[in-house]
Amino acid sequence: MKKRIGGIRKVSDIPANAPQVAESISIITKTPREENSGFIFWEMCRTYDFYLLRLMMRHSTSTVPEFWDSLRDLFEESGQIYRVLSEELEFDVSNTSEEQFLLRANSGATHLLSSVMRRDLTSLLEKHMNPIIQSVNHITDEINLDQDASNFSESTSTISELLRLHCTRFLTLGTDIPKEIKYIFARLRTAVEKKFAGSGTRAIAIIIFHRLITPALISPANYNSCLITPTENAKKVLMTLAKIYQSFIQQGQEPLKKTMAVFNQYVESMYDPMNKFLDSISVETKEPDMHKSPILSRQILDNACEKCRAVVCSATQQVLGNLVTKSLEDGKQIVLEHFLALMCEDWSNKEALKELQQPKSLALFNDEIDRSYNEVTEGFEKTVMMRIKKINELSDEIFYLRSIIEECCNRNGTDFEKVIEEYQPYTPLPPPVYTEERCGKGILELDEYSLRDVASKISYMGSNPNSTASNSAIEGSMGKSDATGSEQLAE
Numbered sequence: 001m002k003k004r005i006g007g008i009r010k011v012s013d014i015p016a017n018a019p020q021v022a023e024s025i026s027i028i029t030k031t032p033r034e035e036n037s038g039f040i041f042w043e044m045c046r047t048y049d050f051y052l053l054r055l056m057m058r059h060s061t062s063t064v065p066e067f068w069d070s071l072r073d074l075f076e077e078s079g080q081i082y083r084v085l086s087e088e089l090e091f092d093v094s095n096t097s098e099e100q101f102l103l104r105a106n107s108g109a110t111h112l113l114s115s116v117m118r119r120d121l122t123s124l125l126e127k128h129m130n131p132i133i134q135s136v137n138h139i140t141d142e143i144n145l146d147q148d149a150s151n152f153s154e155s156t157s158t159i160s161e162l163l164r165l166h167c168t169r170f171l172t173l174g175t176d177i178p179k180e181i182k183y184i185f186a187r188l189r190t191a192v193e194k195k196f197a198g199s200g201t202r203a204i205a206i207i208i209f210h211r212l213i214t215p216a217l218i219s220p221a222n223y224n225s226c227l228i229t230p231t232e233n234a235k236k237v238l239m240t241l242a243k244i245y246q247s248f249i250q251q252g253q254e255p256l257k258k259t260m261a262v263f264n265q266y267v268e269s270m271y272d273p274m275n276k277f278l279d280s281i282s283v284e285t286k287e288p289d290m291h292k293s294p295i296l297s298r299q300i301l302d303n304a305c306e307k308c309r310a311v312v313c314s315a316t317q318q319v320l321g322n323l324v325t326k327s328l329e330d331g332k333q334i335v336l337e338h339f340l341a342l343m344c345e346d347w348s349n350k351e352a353l354k355e356l357q358q359p360k361s362l363a364l365f366n367d368e369i370d371r372s373y374n375e376v377t378e379g380f381e382k383t384v385m386m387r388i389k390k391i392n393e394l395s396d397e398i399f400y401l402r403s404i405i406e407e408c409c410n411r412n413g414t415d416f417e418k419v420i421e422e423y424q425p426y427t428p429l430p431p432p433v434y435t436e437e438r439c440g441k442g443i444l445e446l447d448e449y450s451l452r453d454v455a456s457k458i459s460y461m462g463s464n465p466n467s468t469a470s471n472s473a474i475e476g477s478m479g480k481s482d483a484t485g486s487e488q489l490a491e
Contacts, residue, residue: 038301057108059322068115070304079290088189091303124176136234145259182284189282312343406409
């Protein structure tokens, strides 16, 4: 029985030997779900411009880095990671109600951004963050910023020295940030300026200091395995430094309070250099060229499918309800039904899915993009077949002409093989030689008229058509030239 819901045909109660439904749905009945789950998962996720993956990104509350890394790998292999990530960040910005909440909440887009930066900025972290951590590891004395402490003066001097050392290094990060990351920053900056005028630089500062530098300094082991481990004393110092670096985001007057107010003068003096640095890394407007893998590796597909299944099965009723509500609004509930059927077989304990109908068999959906690719493929196939047909026709003609030449050679007593060997059809002809004997003289080459005289006479003829003298002179010379040329050609 077939019924149409939301513009997509839904198929149910179809026998195993039934033919596949063209264009809309392909039924999978011959192979076990477990063996094909990765492939089925990918075919579902890539339709409608990654609708299901975007849906999970916008509504999932998962904080598991491995889950976001698996989504990153899927987009990476598809050659769409930077485009999709930029669009999702723009979506986040457009749905931010107030400027103070800009990029502060942990959304799917920010989780995916952190995953991409951990991977793409590994060399930057090794080159710049490791020396910063190492510089703090050398400090063995306890840092105490309490004004009543005996070592307050020494502590402030040490922190001031570290601030100058680290900020100088921060200003050089731009040379090691890949252009792909700069492209994301540029699109994010444009979206923020459109929503909150004058806050574009601040948005990039949030990414650099709040989502890159701070986690890399406070919890380096969790952020990237390339970072060295700080000592216990260094952890306290790095925590203090991270609080100071956060002031580069708000950039207010006297940003630091109480015991750290002593560093306000230096921090405020760094506002302008930091802003120039942030502007320089957010001006890349060319979308990076990405390799698109036609077939994703099974390891990537299975890993992503496993991580998504764990997230869906552990999702709260509220999260599942949000997925259902959004899919109903977009008319994509049937796609979500088959996706959830792949992720979790038992829906009995999921009250939020009561508005959906669990399908009896899994299906693959082909959107318009897939059909356009199929049409392109068919076009190439037709072109190849046409070329093959033409080659066959030319081969038959060559065989026919060869037989005629061989027959003529036999009648004349000529060696056919020698004729074929000496025949060189691709020998270029000599260039034509234009001589006076072959072609005669042109009107501008006549001895009795110079170029200026002829031009003046032609001009006079155009202005005075009744001038018989000029006409007869020109016609006589042209007649003479034509006669000479005709005689030469006749010979």
